Amino acid sequence: MYRFFHRVLGTLLLAAALAATAAGATTRSYTVTAPDGVPLAVDEAGNPDGPAIVFVHGLLGSRLNWERQFASPVLARYRLIAFDLRGHGLSGKPAGAAAYADGRRWADDLAAVLATAKATKPVLVGWSLGAAVITNYLAAYGDAGIGGAVYVGGVIELKPEQITAHPALYRDLASADLKTHLDAERAFLGLCFATPPQPDVLQRLLANAAMASWEMTAAVPSMTIDAAAGLGRLGKPLLLVYGERDALVQPQPSIARARALQPRAVTALYPGAGHAPFIEAPERFERDLASFVDRAAGAGVRPAAAGR
Known part of the structure; x- marks a missing residue:
């Protein structure tokens, strides 16, 4: 009996090891160094020879925000790249507000990741603050x-008519008092969703938030965004995805401003979703994203509307 259980245990351990090896073969982690010396943690998954998609997370997040997309069968044929923004996750957390308030620093980070990855004509996907990072990249480096x-x-x-007013929340996020700070992070995360994710996912997102730099959190409201130079000069396809119940960013004013700068932008509004439609409505988001990437790859042809 002992030998039987020993053989079964050995078989299970071998299967677990093989599974871990297989998982490791599909995900590659490495570090990129930004021009100002900040190390940036990067993950890759999917088909290394497929069209590239680069994911840029939002405030208090990390590359793990895209965990569902990295495991999606719909996106498995693409080369998926995600990184931790400065001040977040396992990336460097430089001291001083200047490291975060200057939008060019964030643009240079994205440029460094793209250069190291050697991704050919990637589609950039930015959530919340990640969209501002892409805008600054476009302003500095073009499309x-x-x-x-x-x-x-x-x-x-970062204007009042586009950002939902939560003055006490953003004040408390920058608080030096630990309890106040952590409670504000929990409140901020709660506002990201009209429908909260599963408890294990929510707990991981809370841990993401707790890892973020306090100096970064305090400086981000002053981050420069050159929307006119970034979106205004974009000649490639642009898809705007918003949840109709977004409690952090005002969908209609934001869409209106983006379309004023980039009239060719296509809009997709997700009914019932909040600030994180890629988590709240992942099946639709992944289908829309795959369709957009395929169309964008077609010699710059503007994609058909994913919504209105």
């Missing part, structure tokens, strides 16, 4: 190196 962009609950500009 010649990308195939298109997708803004998900995207911050177009």
Whole structure:
């Protein structure tokens, strides 16, 4: 009996090891160094020879925000790349507000990731603050190196008419008092969803938030965004994805401003979804994203409307 259980245990351990090896073969992690020396943690998954998609997370997140997309069968044929923004996750957390308030720093980070990855005409996907990072990248580097962009609950500009007012929340996020700070992070995360994710996912997102730099959190409201130079000069396809119940970014004013700068932008509004439609409505988001990437790859042809 002992030998039987020993053989069974050995078989299970071998299967687990093989599974871990297989998983490791499909995900590659590495570090990119930004021009100012900040290390940036990067993950890759999917088909290394497929069209590239680069995911840029939002405030208090990390590359793990895209965990569902990295495991999606719909997106498995693409080369999937995600990284932790400066001040987040396992990326460097430089001291001083200047490291975060200057939008060019964030643009340079994205440029460094693209250069190291050697991704050909990638589609850039930015959630919330990640959209502002893409805008600053476009302003600094232009659109010649990308195939298109997708803004998900995207911050177009940090202006009151586009950002839902939560003055006490943003004040408390920058608080030096630990309890106040952590309670504000929990409240902020709660506002990201009209329908909260599963408890294990929510707990991981809370851990993401707790890892973020306090100096970064305090400086981000002053981050420069050159929307006119970024979106205004974009000649590649642009998809705007917003949840109709977004409690952090005002969908209609943000869409209106983005379309004023980029009239060819296509809009997809997700009914019932909040600030994170890629988590709240992942099946639709992944289908829309795959369709957009395929169309954007077609010699710059503007994609058909995913919504209205």
